[in-house]
Amino acid sequence: MATITEIAPDVFRISTFVTAFNLQFNQFLVRDEEPLLFHTGLKALFPAVREAVATLIDPSLIRWIGFSHLEADECGSLREWQTIAPHATALCSLVGKLVSIDDCMAVRPAKGMLDGEVLTTGQFRFLFLSTPHVPHCWEAGMLFEEAQRVLFCSDLFHQNGDVEPMTDSDVIGRCRDALAEGQRGPLANYMPYSNQTDGILHRLAALQPKTLAAMHGAAYTGDGRKAMQELALAFKEILG
Numbered sequence: 001m002a003t004i005t006e007i008a009p010d011v012f013r014i015s016t017f018v019t020a021f022n023l024q025f026n027q028f029l030v031r032d033e034e035p036l037l038f039h040t041g042l043k044a045l046f047p048a049v050r051e052a053v054a055t056l057i058d059p060s061l062i063r064w065i066g067f068s069h070l071e072a073d074e075c076g077s078l079r080e081w082q083t084i085a086p087h088a089t090a091l092c093s094l095v096g097k098l099v100s101i102d103d104c105m106a107v108r109p110a111k112g113m114l115d116g117e118v119l120t121t122g123q124f125r126f127l128f129l130s131t132p133h134v135p136h137c138w139e140a141g142m143l144f145e146e147a148q149r150v151l152f153c154s155d156l157f158h159q160n161g162d163v164e165p166m167t168d169s170d171v172i173g174r175c176r177d178a179l180a181e182g183q184r185g186p187l188a189n190y191m192p193y194s195n196q197t198d199g200i201l202h203r204l205a206a207l208q209p210k211t212l213a214a215m216h217g218a219a220y221t222g223d224g225r226k227a228m229q230e231l232a233l234a235f236k237e238i239l240g
């Protein structure tokens with residue numbers, strides 16, 4: 001069963017803890033004139049996520065389905081969502097659209113975003129940031145909601161365990177632990193470290209987000225710039 005938390009006005013975190021992975025999988029629903037779901041969640045979680053969304057809006061009204069990159073937890077149930085929401089369009093990077101999404105994932109053509117492009121859904125404005133290979137995959141991107149300064153940061157700020165939905169205390173320790181633990185196991189090299197990584201993380205920091213909507217773990221509220229700068233340091237140290 002999913003846990004729903006309003007992490008900013010009309011921004012809902014829908015979270016399911018999967019014991020086998022010791023990991024939360026979070027989707028975010030933004031309630032607006034054109035409702036936006038960020039991350040579809042795994043295909044296996046679709047019934048639970050749909051049920052959770054239905055307590056907030058009519059799921060058939062979802063207009064945008066955003067995600068960072070091609071991976072099951074990001075967009076694995078895209079078809080299922082587009083089947084129940086007849087006007088839902090996938091929202092991803094232009095690279096994602098051209099390379100993978102239109103061919104093998106989406107029911108109808110995706111909206112491929114360029115870096116710096118803005119999508120307005122009613123009261124909210126989403127700035128698209130192209131972040132190739134951050135957290136991973138060529139097509140990676142992120143959305144920054146400008147009115148409330150919420151950064152939908154995908155796998156960045158990954159924390160293991162069944163943690164609290166939101167926190168304003170330091171999460172970097174947990175992120176470091178998760179990265180270091182990951183490097184010791186079969187899922188090592190989760191995130192590449194390239195000559196672009198540090199610059200991309202600092203560019204995200206410069207947005208001065210107030211809320212970091214992480215896919216795995218608690219959403220962080222507070223000084224998002226400082227948290228992102230600290231994450232950049234942890235990445236350099238552990239992955240660099």
Ligand SMILES: [Fe+2]
Pocket residue numbers: 069071135136155
């Ligand atoms: Fe990922």
Ligand SMILES: [Fe+2]
Pocket residue numbers: 073074154155215216
């Ligand atoms: Fe993920």
